[in-house]
Amino acid sequence: MSLGTTVRLPLSYQRRPHVQIQETIFSAFEVKDAYVFPPQTPLDFFLAVGLGIGRTDSPQVRCRKSISNERTFSTTEDGALLYKRLAELAEMLSMDMQKEGLCGRTLTLKLKTASFEVRTRAVTLQSYISSSEDILKHASKLLKAELPISVRLIGLRVSQFNGEKSGATLDPTQKTITNFINSGDTKGNYNSFADVTDHDFISDTETDLSIDSRQKFQHDWTYPFDDNHSLDVDQRSCSVRKNDGEEEVQTFGKDASISYCSGGTEVLGSTFSSSSGQFEDINVNDGSNLLEDERLNSSFQEKTMLWLNDYKCSLCGIEMPPSFVEERLEHSDYHLAEKLQKEESRTHQRTSVLSQRMSSVGVGVGRELSNPPLDGISNLRFSNHSDLLLVSSWDKSVRLYDATANILRSQFLHSGPVLDCCFHDDSSGFSASSDNTVRRLVFSSNKEDILGTHDAPVRCLDYSYAAGQLVTGSWDKTIKCWDPRGASGQHHTLVGTYPQPERVYSLSLVGHRLVVATAGRHVNVYDLRNMSQPEQRRESSLKYQTRCVRCYPNGTGYALSSVEGRVAMEFFDLSEPSQAKKYAFKCHRKSEAGRDIVYPVNAMAFHPIYGTFATGGCDGYVNVWDGSNKKRLYQYSKYPSSIAALSFSRDGRLLAVASSYTFEDGPKPHEQDAIYVRSVNEIEVKPKPKVYANPPA
Known part of the structure; x- marks a missing residue:
C-alpha cells in the first residue's frame, strides 16, 4: 500500500x-x-x-408476571349489565391464557368509577385456574361485594402463574443477586438511609399510620419526611404461615429487605431486633420518630401488611411490582378497611383521630346486636339516660338491649305485632300494639300491664318529660294522652282523647309541642298545655304520603319525610321571614336507564348535640344532613335491607340502625332483620362552617 x-x-x-x-x-x-x-x-x-473491549450486554429474558383484559364503556349502575361485561372479559382473558399456556392463582378485579376513582380487589385461590367459568365465578364474588356502584371501566388480571410456561421462579421468595445488592450494609448497620432508592416504598401524602396494641393514629396533611425510605431488617428470609386463623410473618437469618405498608403508609426510621423480636426506633433528621417510644409487641406483626421482597403481599399473596403505585395504594387500603371493620366493636379504645380515619375510609355498617327480632322491626329508641336500647317488632315482642355490652336484658311478648315503643326511664317503658293496647313495661321485674286501649291498632307513641304524659296515636283517627303515674287502667290514666282528620301515622314531641302527621298529608301542631284544639292545622308541602315526622331539637320546627324520597323542613313560626326559610329536597333515589328510582324515607333521627339529622330509606342507605346549610355531610355503607328505624344515643356517640325489610315491594325473599349500633364520629355529624368570599378590595 x-x-x-x-x-x-x-x-x-x-x-x-x-x-x-x-x-x-x-x-x-x-x-x-x-x-x-x-x-x-x-x-x-x-x-x-x-x-480490547468485548461483548458486555446480557441476553434479555422477559418473564410474564400477569395477563389482563379491561374494557371502558358508558357509566352505568345496572348490575346485570356489569355482570355481562364481566362475563365477556372472563371469556377473553381465558382465551388469552390458553393461547399462552398459562394458569394463575391470583385474580384481580379493577373498577373505575364515574368519578374516575380506581378500585382493585384481589383474591388468591388454592388452585390454579384458566377457564372462563372459574374466572367468572371468583370475579363475580369480588364484583358483588362492591355493588351498588357506578362504573365506567372493568378489568380482570390473573397473576402468580404456575411457572411451567411462564419461566418464572417457582419459589417467589428465593433470593437473587438483586436482593443482596439492594440490602445495603451487610453488617447490619442501618442507621444511614443514603443508599436507599426512592421506589422501595410507596408514599402516602395524606396520613401517617402507626398501629400497636393501643391503636395509635397520627393524622396529618403532610408526610413527616420528604424522601421515601426502605426498612432494612436484620434477617435473612421471610415466610408466612397461618396461626389461629391469622397470618403471621416469621423471619430468620440476615440480609433480607422488607417493605412495611399499612393503608399505603410506611414505617420509617425503624429496625428489627432479632434478639427481642420487636421493632426499635431510630432518630432521623431532628430525632422525630414515627413509632411510639414503647416497643411493639408480636401482635403488631400478625396484623400488619408486609410487601415480601418488595412485591408480594403477606396477607393475600398478590404480587405487585413497585411501579404499580396506584394499585399498591388501593390494595393497602383494602386490607386496612378489613382490619378496621373487624375492630369497630372496640371503638371506645381508639382515639378520636382514629375515629376520623375510620370515617374517612367509610367502611362497615356497625356492630350487629345478638338475638335480633324474628320479624320486621317497627321502631327502636335509645334511653335519655343511658345506652339502653328498646326495640319493637312485628314478631309480637319488645326487646331491651344494653347496646354497649351487646346484651339482651329483657323481652316482653304481646298478643299482636308491636308497632312502636319508647322509654319512661331506665326502669320502665311503653309499647303500642296492633291489638289496640298501650302497655307499660317494667324492666327490672319483666312485668307489664295495660295502660289503656284504642279502638284500632296503636301506630305510634312518645313520652313528654315536660308534661309528664304519654301521647299515643292510632288508626282509629284519635290522639290520646295518658298519665302513667296513676294506677293501671284506662279510667285512671286517660287524660284526654283528641280526634284527628285521618289515621295517625307518626308523631313527635319537643318540649310542650306535639306534631301529628296523618293520612291524607294532614299535619296538626298542638300545645300539650292546651289540647282543646290544634295550634296550627297544616297540609304537608310534600306531594305524597307522609312517612315520618321529627321535631327539631331546638324546638323551632319539624321535618317530614314521604314515600316519594323527599324530606321537607318546616318551621313553627308563621311569620313571613321564617316561612321563607322552609324548603324540601330529594334523597334516597338513584337514576337508572334514564329514569329515577325513588325509595320511601322510612326513618329520621336528629343528633342531640349538633342538630344535624340522619335519614334512612328503603334503598338501604343512611345519610346525614346539615339542614341549616342544606348539604349532605355523610353517607354510610349500604345496609343489607331497608332502613326501618334510626335513633341517636343521648350523647350522640352511637347510632342505632334497624335493617329490616318493610315490604315496600310486597312479599319476597329478603335479608334477615338485624340491628346495628355504630360509633358516630364528629366529622360525620358536625356541621361544617360556612366559607364566605373575601370582600372586594
Whole structure:
C-alpha cells in the first residue's frame, strides 16, 4: 500500500448507508484492501477490538408476571349489565391464557368509577385456574361485594402463574443477586438511609399510620419526611404461615429487605431486633420518630401488611411490582378497611383521630346486636339516660338491649305485632300494639300491664318529660294522652282523647309541642298545655304520603319525610321571614336507564348535640344532613335491607340502625332483620362552617 492511493470499494458496498464517509476515513489512513473486512461491520467494531473491549450486554429474558383484559364503556349502575361485561372479559382473558399456556392463582378485579376513582380487589385461590367459568365465578364474588356502584371501566388480571410456561421462579421468595445488592450494609448497620432508592416504598401524602396494641393514629396533611425510605431488617428470609386463623410473618437469618405498608403508609426510621423480636426506633433528621417510644409487641406483626421482597403481599399473596403505585395504594387500603371493620366493636379504645380515619375510609355498617327480632322491626329508641336500647317488632315482642355490652336484658311478648315503643326511664317503658293496647313495661321485674286501649291498632307513641304524659296515636283517627303515674287502667290514666282528620301515622314531641302527621298529608301542631284544639292545622308541602315526622331539637320546627324520597323542613313560626326559610329536597333515589328510582324515607333521627339529622330509606342507605346549610355531610355503607328505624344515643356517640325489610315491594325473599349500633364520629355529624368570599378590595 502506497501513500496517495485511491481506495475503490465494491459497488455493493458503496450502496450501503454512510459508505462514502467510511471510504473517506479509510482513504485518510491509506487503507487499500478494505474488501478483506466484513462489509457490514461498522467502524466502532474495529475500534472496540483494538481497545480490547468485548461483548458486555446480557441476553434479555422477559418473564410474564400477569395477563389482563379491561374494557371502558358508558357509566352505568345496572348490575346485570356489569355482570355481562364481566362475563365477556372472563371469556377473553381465558382465551388469552390458553393461547399462552398459562394458569394463575391470583385474580384481580379493577373498577373505575364515574368519578374516575380506581378500585382493585384481589383474591388468591388454592388452585390454579384458566377457564372462563372459574374466572367468572371468583370475579363475580369480588364484583358483588362492591355493588351498588357506578362504573365506567372493568378489568380482570390473573397473576402468580404456575411457572411451567411462564419461566418464572417457582419459589417467589428465593433470593437473587438483586436482593443482596439492594440490602445495603451487610453488617447490619442501618442507621444511614443514603443508599436507599426512592421506589422501595410507596408514599402516602395524606396520613401517617402507626398501629400497636393501643391503636395509635397520627393524622396529618403532610408526610413527616420528604424522601421515601426502605426498612432494612436484620434477617435473612421471610415466610408466612397461618396461626389461629391469622397470618403471621416469621423471619430468620440476615440480609433480607422488607417493605412495611399499612393503608399505603410506611414505617420509617425503624429496625428489627432479632434478639427481642420487636421493632426499635431510630432518630432521623431532628430525632422525630414515627413509632411510639414503647416497643411493639408480636401482635403488631400478625396484623400488619408486609410487601415480601418488595412485591408480594403477606396477607393475600398478590404480587405487585413497585411501579404499580396506584394499585399498591388501593390494595393497602383494602386490607386496612378489613382490619378496621373487624375492630369497630372496640371503638371506645381508639382515639378520636382514629375515629376520623375510620370515617374517612367509610367502611362497615356497625356492630350487629345478638338475638335480633324474628320479624320486621317497627321502631327502636335509645334511653335519655343511658345506652339502653328498646326495640319493637312485628314478631309480637319488645326487646331491651344494653347496646354497649351487646346484651339482651329483657323481652316482653304481646298478643299482636308491636308497632312502636319508647322509654319512661331506665326502669320502665311503653309499647303500642296492633291489638289496640298501650302497655307499660317494667324492666327490672319483666312485668307489664295495660295502660289503656284504642279502638284500632296503636301506630305510634312518645313520652313528654315536660308534661309528664304519654301521647299515643292510632288508626282509629284519635290522639290520646295518658298519665302513667296513676294506677293501671284506662279510667285512671286517660287524660284526654283528641280526634284527628285521618289515621295517625307518626308523631313527635319537643318540649310542650306535639306534631301529628296523618293520612291524607294532614299535619296538626298542638300545645300539650292546651289540647282543646290544634295550634296550627297544616297540609304537608310534600306531594305524597307522609312517612315520618321529627321535631327539631331546638324546638323551632319539624321535618317530614314521604314515600316519594323527599324530606321537607318546616318551621313553627308563621311569620313571613321564617316561612321563607322552609324548603324540601330529594334523597334516597338513584337514576337508572334514564329514569329515577325513588325509595320511601322510612326513618329520621336528629343528633342531640349538633342538630344535624340522619335519614334512612328503603334503598338501604343512611345519610346525614346539615339542614341549616342544606348539604349532605355523610353517607354510610349500604345496609343489607331497608332502613326501618334510626335513633341517636343521648350523647350522640352511637347510632342505632334497624335493617329490616318493610315490604315496600310486597312479599319476597329478603335479608334477615338485624340491628346495628355504630360509633358516630364528629366529622360525620358536625356541621361544617360556612366559607364566605373575601370582600372586594
